[in-house]
Amino acid sequence: MSVSIDKTNSVVLSADHITKTIGAKNIVDNLSFDIHQGEIVGLLGPNGAGKTTTIRMIVGLIQMSKGDVKVCGHSVRHQFVKAIRHIGGIIENPEFYPYMSGFDNLKQYQRMSEGVTESRIHEVIKLVGLQDAIHKKVRAYSLGMRQRLGIAQALLHEPSILILDEPTNGLDPAGIREMRDYLKLIAREEGIAILVSSHLLSEMELMCSRVIVIQEGKLVTERSIGSEVQTDQVTISFRVNKTQPALEAVHQLNDVRVIGTDTNRSEIILQLKEEIIPQIIKILGDADVSIYRIEESKQSLEEEFLKWTGGNRIA
Structure with a gap:
């Protein structure tokens, strides 16, 4: 059952009874939740709970068996191109051309995307704190810098929601804290909703305003935490x-x-x-x-x- 939580901000993403069936088993089972503008929401669950499957359905990497996801009012199932324009995300590890600089990698993405200006590139570089390293070759980047470059790329087209699957995976404590601070800054400064899955519960408690917990593909609880x-x-x-x-x-x-x-x-x-x-x-x-x-x-x-x-x- 979905939770009624008062929010004054607009709904950016709404998952409506989404289900993924493989064979006779529901990997995700009748899952519903909303995400609002400017909030950071954690998606939690044990091994095999259906977190990655849920994220993959939201971004259209796999098809839903039932239900729908609406992003800024557009259906992922029936208006995919319109819906996906409002989503930025890193589902696996971000991949770049290692022999090119971070700036040139962003320029390459700009060529593949409509409406991304030169000034927007500089905005996201500053937002993720890569000003000093952006002209270095990506092969020289640390894991944390690569993650931040991936977030910069995901933000270029000014999405309404950022979806991240294990963004702190492999980072040292300093890198984890740095990532947390930048995500909170992005939510605050850009007003972007963020959905993040992670196995670091203490980190989610510090980063998120709300958590959605699923088990065996079903919603267990939805809970406000932290500063709220x-x-x-x-x-x-x-x-x-x-x-x-x-x-x-x-x-x-x-x-x-x-x-x-x-x-x-x-x-x-x-x-x-x-x-x-x-x-x-x-x-x-x-x-x-x-x-x-x-x-x-x-x-x-x-x-x-x-x-x-x-x-x-x-x-």
């Missing part, structure tokens, strides 16, 4: 017998924000001031929703991931 959590409020999980009626009931209160659900445990996770808790209990009771447990959530993303997925390994 207000210090004057607490995060409380309510284990209930009926999740959807509970969500509908709490939406009656303006001072309560739904930041996630856990469908496996039949929980709703709310951010609120603690004095509102008695009102929540009353509203749920009036809606004929039984409450089995109420607890404050102070767990790290790693601890919560292990709870959501039953301890399965992430990759």
